[in-house]
Amino acid sequence: MLSLLLIIIASLFFTGIIIRTKSILSGRKGPGIFQPLKDIWRLFKKGAVYSNTSSFVFQIAPSIYFASILMAILMIPLGGHQGIISFKGDFIFFAYVLALGKFFMIVSALDTGSSFSGMGASREALYSLLAEPAFFILMSSFALLTGYTSFHEIFSTLHFGTYISYAIGALAAFVLVIIALIENSRMPIDDPKTHLELTMVHEVMILDNSGFDLGLILYGTNLKFAMYGGLIANFFLTPSYEWYFSIPIFIGVQLLFAVIVGILESFMARFRMNHNPQYIFMLTSISLLIFLGVLLVLGKIA
Amino acid sequence: MTNILLIIFTISLIYLGVANRLKSYIAVISFQGIILFGVAFIxxxxINWLNLVLILLETIVFKTIVIPYFLNYIIKKNKITREAEPFLPDxxxxxIITVIILGSFLLSNTINDPKLKKIFFVVALSALFTGLYIIVSRRKIITHVMGFLVIENGVFVLSMAVGNEMPxxxxxxxxxxxxxxxxLLGIFVNKIGDVLKEGDVEHLSKLKD
Amino acid sequence: MSIIICIIIVTILSTLLLTLVKESKKAYVALFAVIINVILSSFIAIPALIGSSFEQSFYGGTVFVNIPLRVDPLSAWFILLMDITVLTGILYGSQYMKAYKNQSSNLTMHFASYILNHFAMISIYIVQNSFALLCVWELMAITSFLLIIFEHHKIDTLKAGINYLIQSHISIMFMTMGFIWVNSFTGSFDFNAITTYTSTVSPAVSFLLFLCFFVAFAIKAGFVPFHTWLPYAHPTAPAHVSGVMSGVIIKLGIYGILRILLLIKGDYMAMGYFILVISVITGIYGVILAIVQHNIKKLLAYHSIENIGIIGIGIGLGCIGLGLNNFYLSFAGFGGAMLHTLNHSLFKSLLFYCAGTIYQATHTLNIERLGGLIKKMPQTTILFLIAALAICGLPPFNGFISEFLIYSGLFKGVLSGQISSTIFFITAILGLVIIGGLAMLCFTKAFGIIFLGNERHHLPENIKEAKPLMLFPKYIIVLFILLIGVLPQFVVFLVSKPALLFTGKNSILTQPIEYIQTFQFVGIGAITLILLSLMILWIKKLVTKPAIVSVSPTWGCGYKTESPKLQYTANSFVRPFRKLISPILQMNKKENKIEGVFPKQIHSETHPYDKLEAVLIDTPLMYLKGFLGKFKFLQNGKAQFYILYGMIFIFLIITLPVLVGAIFYVIELIKQI
Amino acid sequence: MIGYYLTSAFIISILLFFNKNLKVNYLLTILFMILQWGFTIYEYNHKNITDLVYFTPDSLAIIFLVILSIVCIPAFYHSHIFCNSTKEIPYNRGIYFAAMVILLTSLSAAYLSNHIAITWIFVELTTLSSSALIYHRRNSLSLEGTWKYIFVCSISITLVFIGILFLSLAVQQSGGTDLFYKGLFSKAAGMNVFWVKLAFLFIFTGYTSKAGLVPMYTAGIDAKDKAPSPAAALFGSVLMNIGFIGIFRFYEIISATSILAWANNIMLITGVLSVFVATVYMLHVKNLKRMFAYSSVEHMGLIMIGLASGGIGRYAAILHLILHSLAKPALFFQMGQVSRIYNSKMIYELGDYFKYNLTGALVLLYAFFIVTAMPPSGMFVSEFLIFRSLFESGNFYVLVIILILLTMIIWAFGKNIFKMLFIKPVGFNDLNVEKISPVESISQFVLLTMVIYIGLNPPHELVLLINSAISNLPH
Incomplete structure (x- = not known):
C-alpha cells in the first residue's frame, strides 16, 4: 500500500523534473515542475474528437492501458513491505499485464486507419518485444541469486556482498533504466519532442487521441516512470530499514532517476531508426552478462 | 566325333556375328539343326527308340527344314529387307562372341565336376549368350526370333549333357x-507383318513409361 | 465395456443414418451423434479424472491378442478437452456447412468422417495396445484427411490433403518402427511392454526408442522441423475442421509424447533437454513465420506450431524435473503443458471459427484485403479480440494461466539444479519471452488489420454479423476462456491429477498445494485487473459526460486521408521485424519493373515461404526424385533391353563375388607390400 | 480327380471356343466355376494325397487354389460385363473365355504340381493362354504387348529350363533320379553346391517374369496394361502367384542346403530392387492401369523381402501374397468401370470420378487405403510382420530404404488416385457418361473387406495352412 502511494506521489512530479533538468542544462528557465501535471489535468476536463474510422476499441484502449499500469504498480513492493498483490512469480504477471496495456494501445493506433499511427504501432510493438527478454533474464538472475521468485521475496533478501555483485547491481540498475526509457519512449530510442510523423514512435501512435484519453495516456507515462523508479529504488532498500529510512531513499532514487533521464535526453541524440533494434537487443546481452555474473557469485561456474 | 561337331557348331555361332544377310542367318540355323541331329544321334x-525318333524328328524336320522355310516365307511375305541391320559393327x-565363348570356357574350367561333359557345357553356354547377344544387338524383330532359336539350340546341347539319364x-x-x-512365329506371321509393314524393333516400342 | 460398445454402436448407426437423410438434416445427425458420444465418453473420463481409473480388456483375435482399454487421468484429461472442441466444432460446423447445401454425397462423407474422427480420437486415448493404436490412429488420419479435402475440387486443397496424408503416414511409420522394436523384444503389444523393455536396456537404447516415438508424434503435433504439413492442411480445411484439427487433432501428438514419457524408462534429463531445445526452436520459428503470413488461416496454423512449442517447453521442463527428481518442476512442466493444451484448443478453435465466419462473409482470407469489419461484425470482433488476447498469453485470459505455470516452473528450475539445467532453463525462458512478444506483434497485426480501420479492398456489400446459432459455440468457448482466466486454481487442481501421474513416479509429495495457492493470487490479480479497467472506464464516463465529443476524419498529416489505400497494411506493419530476421525467411517476390517515362500501373506480390521446408523437404525430395528419375530408362519399350536385364542380373550375381574376391586379393597384396 | 478336372475344363474351353450363343456362354462359365469350386473343395478334403503321380495338394497349393477359386467368380462376372459393354462378336468372346478357362485350369494344375518340370510345363501354358487374353483388343498396341509378353516369358521360361537342367546335374550327383520336389528336398543336402547355385539363379531369374520381380518384371506390366481389366485382375493376382510358387518350391529345396544365406541375399536384393523400380515408375507413370501393375511389383518385392529375412517374415510373405491377390483384382475390376466411363486410362484424362461414379469412387478410395497398407488394412499386418522380420534379421538399412520407398509410393499412388477422384478431367465431355450400376462394385467391396478381415482376424484354418506351408523352411 505504501509503495502504491509513494509511486503515485512520485509520478506527480517525475516528468516535471525531467523537463526541468533539460531546461536547466540547455540554459533555459523552463516551465514549472507541475506544468505537465497541469496539462494533463486540463486534458481530463476537455472534450474529445474521435476519428470517424475508429470504433469502440479506440475508446476503451487508453482506459485499459491505464488500468494495466495501475495493476502493475499494485505489485511493486517497498523494502520489507510487499505490494498489494504479491505471489510467487508475480513479476511474470507484472510484465504480462503491461503487455496487455500495450496490446490495446497498438490496436487502437491501428483503429484510426491512419497511415502514421500504424507505423508507430509497428515500431512500438517491435521495440517492446525486443526489450522484454532483458527484463525476464534480469528477474531470473535475481531469482537465482536470492532463491525466490516474487518481487517481494527477491528484494527483501537481495543484498550485495562481493565486488562482482556490485557490478551486477550497477548493471541491473542500468538495464532497468534503459528498459524504463524504452517503455516510456524516451530519448535514445524515441524523441518525444519531434514533430515529424515519420520519425516518431510513441507519439505518432497516440496522434489521434484527445481529451480524457490523451490525459490518461500521458499520466500513464508518468506512472510508468515512477513505477520503474520504484523498482530501481528497491535495489537499495532492505527490510531492515525502518520507514523513515526507506522513504527518503525511495524519493532520492526517484529524483536521481528523473535527473538522469533529463541528462540523457539533453546530451544524447536519438538513434537512427534502423539501429534501434540492435541497441535494444543489446540489453538482453547485458542481462545475460548479469546472469553469468550471478552464476559466478553463486560459485556455480568457477 | 561329337567334339568335332560341337566345335563346328561353335564356329557357326561366330559366323552369325559377321553375317549381315537374313538369308545367312537362316542358313546357319538350318545348319545348326543338322549338327544337332548328328550330336543327338551319337x-x-x-536310349529307347521312341525318344530317339522324337529327337531326330525334331532336329531334322523341325530345326533344319520347317523353321528355316517358315522364316523364309515370312521374309518374303512381309517384304522384309534382307539386311540384318545390327546396332554394332560386325x-x-x-x-564379343569370341569373348562369350572364351568366358564360357573359363567358367567351365572353374567347375570341379568329373561327371560334367565340359564341351557340352561350353557350347551350350556360348550358344545361349550368343543368342541373347543377337537379340539385343539386332534391329529387326525377325532377328529376335532367330536369336531365340539359337538359344533353343544351346538349350538342346545342354540337355544333351544331362540327357543320358534324363530322357x-x-x-x-x-x-x-x-x-x-x-x-511366336505364328503370331509374327499373322499379325505383326499386317500391322507394321516394316518389322523394325523401333515400331514395337510404344508401350513404355 | 458397455459404454464403449455404446459409442461404437452410435458411431456406426449414425454413419449409416447419414446416408439416408436429406442434405439439410445431415448436420443434425452428426451433431446428435457427436453429442451422444461426448456424453458417453465423458461418463468414462470424468470419473477417471477424479480418481477411479477405468480398465478393461478384450480379446482381439490372433493379431491383436489382447486389447487393454485403460482410461487414466491423462487420457481422461485429453478426452475431456477434446470433447469440448469437437462439440463446439460440430455446433459451429453444422451452421457453417449450410453454405454447401447442394453437395449431398460430399456432405455425407464429411459428416461421416467427422463422427468417425471423433470416435477414432476417443479410441486413441483409450486403447493401450500398440497394434490397435496404429489402426485407430490411421482411422483418425484418414478421416481427418477426408475432412480436410472437403473442398476437393480445388487442386491446392487436394495437394495439402495429400501432403497431410503422406506426412501422417511417415508418422505412423516411425510409430510402427518403435512398436516393432518393442514387440520384437517382448513379443507383446501392450503398452506396458514398453516399460518392461526399457527398464532392462541401457539409457542410450531407450533414448533412441524414445526418439523414434518422439519423431512419430512430433510430426502429428507439428514440432519444427516436422511441421511442414500443418500450414497447408489447416488453411484449406473448412473452418470448423481447422478448429478441431488445430485444437485437438494435433494434440494427439502431445498426448502421444506424454504417454510415451509415462511409459518409457530412461535418461529423463537427456530427453528433457532434447524436447526443450526442439520446443524453443519450434515456438520461435512458428511465430516468426506466423507474423509474415497474409492468409489468416495460415497465420493461425503457424501459431499452432508456436503453441506446440510452448507446450513442448512444458513437457521438456517436466521431463528434466523427473530427471532432477524435482517434484515442483515436473508438476509445473507437465501440468503447464497439459493446461496449455486445453487452453490452446479453446482459443485456437475460437480463432478458426471466427476466421471461418470472416471467410463466409467476405470470401477472402487475405488479411490485406480486409479491414473495418468491426463495424459490420461487432460480435465476431470481440470474440476474436478475446481469443487473440488469450493466445498472446495476456491476463486475465486462460493463455496466461498455462504460460504462467510453465514460467514459474522454469524459474523454479533456474533456482534448483546444476549449471547445465540452469542454462537450459534460462534459454527456455528467453524463448518463451520472445515467443510471447512475437505473438503480440502477430495478433496486433491480425486483429488490427482485419477488423479495424477501413476496408482495404472492395468487399461484398452484404457483410453481416453471423447468425446467433453460429455465434453460440463461440460464446461457450469464451466462457471457458474467461473462467479459466479468473478462476485458475480449480483448473490447476484438475490438471494436477494427470500431472501427478508423472510426478508420482519418483516423488513422495502428492499434493501441489503451493501452486494452487499461487494461482488463487493469480485469479485475484486477474479479477482486480478487470475491476480496475471497469472502474477507470466508469470514471471516464463520469468525467467526460459534460464534455463535447465530436467526430472528424483521422489526422492525415495535413492531407486528407479519405482513401483507405493510405492505411497501414499488414505487410508494412511487420516490415521492420521482417527486415530484422530476413536471413531466416524466404520471401518469394513477384515484382514488375517500372519502365518508361509514364509507367503503367504495376503490381507486386510477396509470398512468404518456409525456408526450413525448402531446405529439409523440398531440396532432398528434389534430389531423390532426380535420382529416381535417372532410372526411367528401364521400361523403355524395347524388348531387347528387357532380356538384357535378366542377363545382367545373372551375370552380376555370378561375377560380383569373383570381382569382390579379386579386389580383396589386390588389397591383401598391397598390404603385404 | 485332377484328371477329370483337366479333361472337363478342356472340354468346356473347347465348347466355349466354338459356341456362338450368349446364353450357352453364360452357362458354360457357370459350369466351369462349379467345376473349379468342386475341385477346390475336393482337394481341400484330400490334402497331401497325390493324384495322377504328379499332383499333390499340399497346404500352399490349397491356399492358392482357394484364392483362385474366389477370384475367378468376380473375374468371370466382370468379363461378361466387359464383353457385353464392348459388344464383342461371338468369335472373340469365345476365344476370350476359352483362353481364360485354360489359364485358370493351367494355373490350378501348376499350383498342385509336385514335380518341377510339370510346374514348368503348366507355367508355359499360362503364358500362351494369357497371351490370347492380352491380344483380345486386336490393335497394334495390344499386339505389341502380347509380343513382348510372349517373347520375354519364353526367354525366361527357357532360363527356368536351363536351371532345371543344372538342377538335374546336381541331382544326379547326389544320387537322386527324379525331379519331384519331395525327392529333391530330401536329397538337397548332398547336392553339388555349385550346380544348385546356378540352378537357383536361372530358375529364380526365369520365374521373376511371372512373379513380377526385378529383373524380368517388364513384360508383365505391358500385359496387365493391354489385357481387358478382368483378365488383368487375374494377371495381377493368381498369375503372379504362380511365379511365387515356382520360386518358393525351389527355395524350400535351397533351404535344406548350405547356400540358404546366399539365396536369401539374392532375394533380398531382388525385393529391394523391385520396390525401387516400382517407386521409380509409380512416380512417373501416366497410365492408371500401369500404375496398378507397378504396385504389384512393389508388393511382390515386399514378399520376397519377407521371405528372405526369415523368421516371422515367411509367414508374413505368404499372408501378404494372399491379401495382395485379393486386393489387386478389386483395383483392376474397378479399372474396367473407369475405362468404360472415360474411354481412357491416362491419368491426365481422368477426373471427377466422385461425381460420375460414386460407388466406384468409394471403391477406389477404399482400395487405395487397403493396397497402400494403411492400418487397419490387412496388408498392414503382413507388412508390419515383414518389417519386424527385417528388423529382427538386422537389416536396418534395408528397412529404412524400404520405408522411404514405400512412402514415396503412397505419395505417388495417392496423388494419382485423388486427382482422378476429385479434380476435373481435361477435355472430357460428360454428356454421355455411362451410368454404372453400384451392383457392379459389390464384388470389389467384398474382396477388399476380405483383406481387412483376413489380415486382422485370420481364420484358424488359414493360419494352420500357412504354417504348414512354411514348415519345410528352417526356423
Missing part, C-alpha cells in the same frame, strides 16, 4: 521348343 543312341560382334527332360525341352517357336 549321344542318345542308347567386327565388334565377332569380338524325359529332353522331351520336354523339345516340346517347349516346338510350342514356343511355333506360337
Amino acid at each position: 549321344e542318345l543312341i542308347e 567386327f565388334l560382334s565377332v569380338v 524325359m527332360l529332353v522331351n520336354i525341352g523339345i516340346l517347349l521348343d516346338i510350342f514356343a517357336s511355333v506360337f
